[in-house]
Amino acid sequence: MERKLDIAGMTCSTCEAKVKKALLGVEGVKSAQVSHATGTAFIKGKxxxxxKDLKQAVEKAGYALRKEKFPWGFIGLLTGAIVVFFATQSLYGSLTFDPTNTEVTLGLVVAYGLVSSLHCIGMCGGIAFSTSVSAQVKNPMRRVWQYQSGRILSYTISGIVLGMMGKVFTISPMFTNILLLVAGLWMIFLSLTMVKLIKVNLPEFNFIKGKSDRGPFFIGLLNALMPCGSLQTMQVMALGSANPLLGGGIMxxxxxxxxxxLISMQWLGARINAINGRRIQIVAAVLVALMGIQMTLRSPIVAAPLNDLVMNLTGQKTMAPVVDGYQTVNLHLDRGTYVLDYAAVKAGIPVKLTFSWEGITGCTNPVNLTFINRMVDIKKNPEPIIFTPEETGKxxxxCWMDMVRTYLYVN
Incomplete structure (x- = not known):
């Protein structure tokens, strides 16, 4: 077992030695690492x-063991962040644009980045969180800056490369979907190791698991490959600039x-990591697992067959009725979800797809109809889309950010 202690009163290396000696003198402590710079000590033992015993030992050495205080400031900040998150969700619709036709301005990129940062919590927040919560370190902020520097560096390099190319270039959707699935599964695995349900040593993956000082930096470097709609929108803008300096600047x-x-997610992970106790570690593991499950289910590799299974088990593949020669289906947008009133149509008969929405649409608007390669802004142009499915399938x-999806089945 390992535990972090906050020690008050240390000012030099001599203090470190005194505290270390005092901690090692307590029954059950097998090793101790002490830092006067951070005012912390890490102890290990079966x-x-x-x-009470730790406090007596530290005080006998002339120092003080800080008591844990209820993090009211953290709770207040988190509450405020949640309020801001839901309040700004409605801005997604008003800040969407066609990156191939819109003139690039600094103000546009700044505004788009700030609003899209809320989406980043859903896509990459779990990865950022795990870089801080998965390892005991003396200086957690170092891991924060390493991850952020790797992430921003990968963004900038991708912008430079795309700006140099000046032509259509995309990473294979299958590759990004596999990357998303692997990242989600790894986070689930990591959560199981955090609560000791799985005990496996993987030295060749230490930089991913967080034991290496450079681990967060390498993880950040992979961010430019994530299948994130807002990120890919900016990359298309960098591509359209046909200028490596401008492309790199945009990214x-x-x-x-x-x-x-993302820094807030890492800070949350560091805060949880700094609190002692088995229960807190279980909470941290649950958070990592939930984010990993969310990321795994977001990958179409898992989402598509799972959706098929749910549809078959629940019998929700209700055939759309034919009205005036058209199979009529309505797509309803409500609080960040897609709901089809009918989930199945017949091949060879025209389909009229209508739209409706209420409340905050979040990233669900505009809607990407991938089967006809068309993006539809429901709020600005809610006119029905008519098409004829020729083959069976789905x-x-x-959504334009590749986060929320549903399927219309063709029989």
């Missing part, structure tokens, strides 16, 4: 001593504007 500014939200309907 069965760690009680707070650099976008990376800086999305940093605050038609994907996904």
């Amino acid at each position: 069965t760690l001593p009680s707070d 650099l500014v976008f990376g800086l504007m999305t940093a605050p939200s 038609l994907e309907i996904v």
Whole structure:
């Protein structure tokens, strides 16, 4: 077992030595690492001593063991962040644009980056969180800056490369979907190791698991490959600039504007990591697992067959009725979800797809109808879309950020 202690009164290396000696003198402590710079000590042992014994040992050495205080400031900040998150969700619709036709301005990139940073919590927040919560370190902020520097560097390099190319270039959707799935599964695995349900040593993956000082930096470097709609929108803008300096600048500014939200997730991980106790570690593991499950289910590799299974088990593949020669289906947008009133149509018969929405649409608007390669802004142009499905299968309907999706089945 390992535990972190906050020690008050240390000012030099001599203090470190005194505290270390005092801690090692307590029954159950097998090793101790002490830092006067951070005012912390990490102790290890099979069965760690009680707070009372530790406090007596530290005070006998002339120092004080700080008591844990209820983090009212943290609770207030988190509450405020949640309020801001839901309040600004409605801005997604008003700040969407066609990156191939819109003139690039600094103000546009800054505004888009700030609003998209909320989306970043859903896409990459779990990864950022795990870089701080998965390892005991003396200086957690170092891991924060390492991850952010790797992420922003990868964004900037991708902008430079795309600006140099000046032509259509995309990473294979299958590759990004696999990357998303692997990241989600790894976070689930990590959560199981955090609560000791799985005990496996993988030295070759230490930089991913967080044991290496450079681990967060390498993880950040992979962020430019994530299948994130807002990120890919900026990359298309960098591509359209046909200028490596402008392309790199666009991605650099976008990376800086999305940093605050991800830093907050890393800070949350560091705060949880700093609190002692088995229960807190279980809470941290649950959070990592939930984010990993969310990321895994977001990958179409898992989402598509799972959706098929749910539809078959619940019998929700209700055929759309034919009205005036058209199979009529309505897509309803409500609080960040897609709801089809009918989930199945017949091949060879025209389909009239209508739209409706209420409340905050979040990233669900505009809607990407991938089967006809068309983006529809429901708020600005809610006119029905008419098409004729020629083959059986399923038609994907996904949000412009590639986060929310549903399927229309063709029989």
